[in-house]
Amino acid sequence: MKVLVTGGAGFIGSNFVRHLLRDHPADQVIIVDRLTYAGNLRNLGEALQDGRCRFNRLDLCDPAVRDIVKGCDAVVHFAVNPLATRRPALQDEVQGRMPAHGENP
Ligand SMILES: NC(=O)c1ccc[n+]([C@@H]2O[C@H](COP(=O)([O-])OP(=O)(O)OC[C@H]3O[C@@H](n4cnc5c(N)ncnc54)[C@H](O)[C@@H]3O)[C@@H](O)[C@H]2O)c1
Numbered sequence: 094m095k096v097l098v099t100g101g102a103g104f105i106g107s108n109f110v111r112h113l114l115r116d117h118p119a120d121q122v123i124i125v126d127r128l129t130y131a132g133n134l135r136n137l138g139e140a141l142q143d144g145r146c147r148f149n150r151l152d153l154c155d156p157a158v159r160d161i162v163k164g165c166d167a168v169v170h171f172a173v174n175p176l177a178t179r180r181p182a183l184q185d186e187v188q189g190r191m192p193a194h195g196e197n198p
Contacts (some may be wrong), residue, residue, distance in 0.1 A: 097123045
């Protein structure tokens, strides 16, 4: 199974990515994360060296996410922006989820 993990460089997402790679050897992981203050590639550690893992530095609202979704079997959504004062939460939580779920924004 090819799994898209949004927010995969964050706290929960990176643990989930490592879990998938460790316990599901047949799975591939595609990460979409725009690396906000909370996202850090160091959270992913050796996962990035795994040939089954691909990292994309992208905002969820980027239209390119729609193409990435098309090639995936499942989406696990961890991307979150708790600082709604900096960027409207609606943008991440609604506009960002639509392309991630393959719907037209
Ligand atoms: N941390 C906890 O203890 C905990 C517990 C239960 C549930 N959760 C839930 O799990 C989810 C993830 O939490 P977390 O603690 O890992 O958050 P986090 O802030 O550590 O990670 C969020 C990630 O999303 C990325 N991101 C944010 N906006 C983005 C966007 N528009 N496009 C692409 N990437 C974007 C950030 O760069 C970051 O890597 C949240 O929904 C949270 O409510 C967290």
